[in-house]
Every structure is written in C-alpha cells, then in structure tokens.
Amino acid sequence: MTATDDAATALFAELTGQAPAGVWSAPGRVNLIGEHTDYNDGFVLPFAIPHRTVAAVGTRDDRRIRVASTFADEPVEVAIDELAQLFPTPTGSAPAVPEWAAYPLGVAWALRQAEGAADSVITGSGLDIAIASDVPVGAGLSSSAAIEGATASALNDLWDAGLDRTALARVGRRAENEAVGAPTGIMDQMASMLGEPDAAIFLDCRSLDANLVPVGIAEAGLAILVMDTRVKHAHSTGGYGERRAACERGAAIMGVPSLRDVSVDDLPRAAELMDDVTFRRVRHVVTENQRVLDTVRVLREEGARAIGDLLVASHASMRDDFEISVPELDTAVEAALAAGAIGARMTGGGFGGAAIALIEQDAVQQVTDAVNAAFAASAFTAPVIFTVTPSAGAHRDA
Numbered sequence: 001m002t003a004t005d006d007a008a009t010a011l012f013a014e015l016t017g018q019a020p021a022g023v024w025s026a027p028g029r030v031n032l033i034g035e036h037t038d039y040n041d042g043f044v045l046p047f048a049i050p051h052r053t054v055a056a057v058g059t060r061d062d063r064r065i066r067v068a069s070t071f072a073d074e075p076v077e078v079a080i081d082e083l084a085q086l087f088p089t090p091t092g093s094a095p096a097v098p099e100w101a102a103y104p105l106g107v108a109w110a111l112r113q114a115e116g117a118a119d120s121v122i123t124g125s126g127l128d129i130a131i132a133s134d135v136p137v138g139a140g141l142s143s144s145a146a147i148e149g150a151t152a153s154a155l156n157d158l159w160d161a162g163l164d165r166t167a168l169a170r171v172g173r174r175a176e177n178e179a180v181g182a183p184t185g186i187m188d189q190m191a192s193m194l195g196e197p198d199a200a201i202f203l204d205c206r207s208l209d210a211n212l213v214p215v216g217i218a219e220a221g222l223a224i225l226v227m228d229t230r231v232k233h234a235h236s237t238g239g240y241g242e243r244r245a246a247c248e249r250g251a252a253i254m255g256v257p258s259l260r261d262v263s264v265d266d267l268p269r270a271a272e273l274m275d276d277v278t279f280r281r282v283r284h285v286v287t288e289n290q291r292v293l294d295t296v297r298v299l300r301e302e303g304a305r306a307i308g309d310l311l312v313a314s315h316a317s318m319r320d321d322f323e324i325s326v327p328e329l330d331t332a333v334e335a336a337l338a339a340g341a342i343g344a345r346m347t348g349g350g351f352g353g354a355a356i357a358l359i360e361q362d363a364v365q366q367v368t369d370a371v372n373a374a375f376a377a378s379a380f381t382a383p384v385i386f387t388v389t390p391s392a393g394a395h396r397d398a
C-alpha cells in the first residue's frame with residue numbers, strides 16, 4: 001500500500017465508517033513523442049509514470065453512487081438511474097455535477113453502456129468511491145485519465161463487467177469526451193491502462209494495436225526529467241478543440257478520412273490546397289506521425305541515446321506549426337538543452353503543462369538548476385522538476 005492508497009482508504013473510512021471492498025489505482029503518463037496525433041488516427045509513444053490516482057471503493061445497497069475526493073470539499077451523490085439524465089453533457093455546457101465528479105460518475109455512466117460489458121452492469125450495486133491522487137493536476141500528465149482508469153478498473157471488478165483494458169480505456173475516453181466535455185483522443189487512457197515498467201507503448205490509434213517498446217533509459221545511464229511549468233491548461237476549453245477542428249478541415253481538403261492517411265510526400269500538394277494556418281497544423285501532424293515511427297525504430301536499433309534530435313524536432317513543430325507551446329515550455333526546453341540535455345520537448349496537449357528532457361543520470365542537478373535559473377531570469381513562477389521512470393498501468397492494489 002502506498003501513501004496515496006492510505007489517503008484514499010482513510011477518506012473512505014471517514015465517509016462510510018467502514019473499510020473499502022477494494023483499492024484500485026491507475027497512473028498518469030508522459031508522452032515520449034506523438035502529440036495531437038491520436039485523434040488523427042495516428043501513432044503515439046507514451047509511458048505510464050509512477051504517480052497514481054487511487055480509488056477506494058465499497059458497495060452499498062441503495063443503488064446510489066457517492067464520490068468523494070481529497071481535492072474536493074464535499075462528496076457528490078447521485079442515483080444510478082439518474083446518470084442517464086446527467087450525461088452526455090450538452091456540447092459547450094459545463095457538466096451537471098462539479099467537474100471533478102464528472103470523471104468518476106461519467107465512467108459509471110459509460111461503463112453501463114459499454115459494448116461487450118456483461119448484463120450485470122445494469123443491475124450493478126450502488127457504490128461509495130473515495131479518490132486520492134499524487135498525479136499533478138493541470139500539468140499535462142493525464143491526471144484525468146488516471147481518475148478514469150482507477151474508477152473504471154474498480155467498477156469493472158465490482159460490477160463483473162468483464163471488459164478488457166482497451167475497452168476500459170474506451171470507457172474512460174467516453175467519460176472525458178461526453179461527461180466532462182473535453183474532445184480528447186484515446187492516448188492517455190490507453191497509456192494509463194496498458195503501462196508496463198521500463199517500456200513505452202507504441203499505439204496505433206486507428207486499430208488500437210499496442211506494442212510495448214523497451215526504452216532502456218536507465219540501462220543507458222539516462223533519465224527523463226519532467227519540468228512542470230505550473231501554467232495550468234484545460235482541454236475542455238479553447239485551443240485544443242480548435243486544433244482538432246483544423247485537423248479535420250485539413251483531412252477534408254485532402255479528401256481522406258483522417259490525417260493518418262496523409263504522408264510526408266503529400267505535403268507539397270497540401271500546401272497548394274489550403275491556407276497557411278491549416279497547412280501548418282497538417283504539417284505538424286503528418287511529420288509528428290513520421291517522428292513516432294522513426295523514434296520506435298531508433299529506440300529498437302540504436303537505443304535511447306539516439307532519439308534526442310527527434311524530440312527536439314517534435315518540440316519545434318509544436319511551437320512553430322501547431323502553435324501549442326507557451327514561453328514557459330520553450331524556456332524549459334531551451335534551458336535543458338543548453339545545460340546538456342540529449343533531447344527535450346513539451347509533452348501532452350500543450351497551452352501549459354509540462355516539458356520533458358532526456359538527460360544523463362548524473363546531470364539531473366545541473367539541468368534542474370539551469371531550468372530553475374532560466375525561469376527566475378524570466379520572472380516565471382518556479383517550475384516543479386522531478387524524474388520519472390516508465391511504470392505499471394492500472395491495477396487492483398488491495
């Protein structure tokens with residue numbers, strides 16, 4: 001049991017006066033490379049991080065669900081049969097429950113309708129769910145997918161739904177899209193469900209075929225540094241949806257179902273057919289897909305030390321073509337590289353959040369100091385900097 005397991009279990013006891021029937025957890029993620037490619041049916045290469053969200057859950061016999069969290073003042077309680085009136089949240093509206101509660105309640109709603117779920121989900125018992133987490137919120141490290149993964153794993157067991165990990169990832173994504181109202185892809189949920197120690201997940205977001213790629217970071221004497229800029233972002237508002245719409249526009253102009261079907265060789269024709277902004281959005285996605293494929297090949301053939309240039313090119317493409325970086329992210333990347341990082345890039349949806357740097361293990365302090373100094377020189381809020389290693393996906397802890 002971890003400290004976060006203990007926090008969720010203590011909250012459950014405070015809420016119910018009892019011990020939970022079980023404790024489930026799911027991790028956040030770092031994306032090594034492949035940004036904004038998931039909803040374009042493309043390729044991504046994320047890995048699960050050691051930070052986890054924990055759900056301590058027990059059944060109750062009145063067909064009501066109560067959710068409580070260490071980061072909310074009050075629990076939220078609804079009747080199971082009311083879920084279908086609460087969700088889906090109409091496009092552009094706020095959820096009918098506090099946003100944090102829309103994640104676990106949205107999972108319960110989506111799981112009851114999931115394709116392939118056993119009929120027992122319809123008669124499933126009421127639940128008390130107590131949530132604790134050490135995944136930083138709003139840092140681009142998928143705290144949302146971690147809540148969804150922990151809750152979906154618990155409900156899958158307690159309601160005997162019989163869903164596999166990919167189906168549970170789909171449940172989480174549906175909750176995020178339709179209950180919370182964030183138009184995200186499926187990368188984060190798949191990373192949180194499928195993570196394994198020492199491996200990244202090479203995911204084809206069209207087929208959902210997932211292959212583990214050993215990253216060998218520690219063996220190569222390297223480390224991955226996360227630099228959380230503390231610029232908060234949210235994907236239910238603004239820029240994320242606009243980028244997604246630009247990608248759909250670009251695919252329509254090219255006459256293909258999604259940008260996955262556009263290759264680097266098609267880019268000159270794309271440049272002739274569309275306006276400059278749409279073209280640059282398309283060029284990011286098309287070249288980023290190729291960079292994921294190249295990174296997987298280089299990792300397998302040459303090892304982690306050889307992927308630095310691909311990470312740097314990915315960041316430049318997000319900064320210049322997709323325009324989802326912010327000055328704090330650029331500063332973190334530039335300062336890390338100047339201090340000797342092998343590669344660095346922002347990770348996640350952008351508009352804030354975190355960047356990662358691939359560095360020598362013995363350079364952790366040097367790079368940390370350099371990034372802190374660069375933030376201080378620009379009068380930015382001090383970043384939070386820590387190392388991560390690829391870790392296990394969702395599981396039952398107790």
Ligand code: GAF
Nearest residue numbers: 035036184185186187348349
């Ligand atoms: C966010 C989304 F949730 C993912 O689906 C993905 O699109 C990512 O941004 C960008 O790669 O994390």
